[in-house]
Amino acid sequence: MAAVTKPVIESTRARQRSGIRPQTIRLTILYVVTIVLALLFMFPLFWALMSGLKTPQEMYAFPPVIIPKVMRPTNFIDAFTAFPFALWYRNTLEVVVLATLGTVASASLVAYGFARFDFRFKNVIFMLTLATMMLPSQVSLIPRYILFHDFGWIDTLYPLWVPAWFGGSAFAIFLMRQFFLTLPRELDEAALIDGAGYFRIFWNILAPLCKPALATLAILTLIANWDSFLDPVIFLQSQEHFTVAIGIWYFKQQEFQVTPTDQLLMASAVTSIIPPIALFFSFQRYFVQGIVLSGLKE
């Protein structure tokens, strides 16, 4: 009896084990792959941070040192004072804040127009608006340079934020319009019957409901402007008007000719990463939503 049941039990166990196994193996592989990839993606940022904390000796040691023996957080202060970074951060902040305010304010009004009003050529204008998303910025760069030159705006911060007050961008308008379309029209109609004007409907009824979309747009605009390089590199000329991005580029060029201070360059690069990352962590939900919304063209 025992001799007969034993193999039976064993075979069920084997079956159970083999029934679990492929699933477990699959999950293990998935976790290992995901964790390794996550570490690989984070490594450059980690390496930059560690490099920013090194002494010059460790910076140029061969073979390279990954984690410095003595951390030198003072590098971050040294980098900040080696060049007028305080001024450059102030300039960047000015551009980023004004451009974001302009984009949020004007894009939401324009989007309100596209979402709620019928007027002649609306669809044509809207299609043209979407088409501008596919234009490379290089093609308008030269005339814009000439235009801003005629305005006397070269080597000022104006070219970097004033255009944002004219509707922001096609993307901004599109994002806000999509959001307005999700709000029921009955809201407007009820308010209209109660005697509210179109601007009051926008300001008192729709805008408060749009807060998530406005936050999303604000964050995406902040980060895009923080990252901006091509426009500032063309429109700014003197050190005192640089943004952080141009400042780091300038630092890198100087550094190449004078003394090697790569650890300070790394420290300044790492510092410039902090604001977008901080924004991302504070508003992660809006952020992900916004990007996803941009991909759901219907």
Place this chain on the structure above:
Amino acid sequence: MQTGMSNPQIVTPGRPLLARLVGGQTRQGARKALVGYLLISPWLIGLLVFVAGPILASLYLSLTSYDMLSPPRFVGLANYHKAFFEDPLFWPSLGRTFYFAIVFVPLSLVGALLLAMLLNQGLIGTNIFRTAFFLPSLTPSVALSVLWLWLLHPQLGAANQVLRLVGLGSFPWLTDSSTVIPSIIFISLATSTGGGSMLIFLAGLQGVPKELEEAATVDGAGRWTKFRHVTLPMITPTLFFNLILGVISALQVFTVAFVATNGGPDYGSWFIALHIYQQAFAYLRLGYGATLAWIFLLVVLLLTMLNFASSRKWVFYRGGS
């Protein structure tokens, strides 16, 4: 009223010119249309002054010789002739740009899709993984360029240190004209694969109806068959969206090459965007720069149109539209 209005009886005979311009069938409709125009007027001005106007101005400038010191001098198609037949950097820079885009775009799409699929497996800690994949794409491009320049330093960089540890020797990365573009592709993949397109794919994957996949499983479909015949067709609109924007932005590759290698070594990373910048703003050949920019615009539009044309063959829209 000879304009042949579809509904002439509700239009008052003296329908004001303004109402006819802005549209709207009734007095109130016309008023609303006018408000609509008022609301979008900032954008109309912006579109005209900062987008459409400059593009047309660029077309005019492309037919001139202009250095901002003396007025533009009309030269006909001479600049185009110069670009196509005389400029030794034009064709190679366009070629390098294509080389970059053709390798980078497919790899980044496949990479972003694979990452999104990993994030869609319901693993514990998915939020942390998503953040880890995404953070590099938040790095400002200038910071990223100096960071990678250092990371890929032939002697002192971490990348070659790893290669030496596993016995692969060292790789010249950005310091050799034949490896500079593969290196820039590598940098771009490492920093943008986990970015916006991954999040868009993830949303696309989450939008695939569960019933469809379950039905396929009941029918005995394996993982691959299910992916190939259910999931993939369902996310083709997302794939198409990412492809269009991916191609357009890849063709504009600029910052990494400009900051990290300055187009070098030996013009190895001299992309078309650098050539436009150099001609227009370093040599102040604004007319010729505009010519290059317009040729570039036409190339981008042509490729985008080809993408749209091909999409009819492979993009699957639910509801059949």
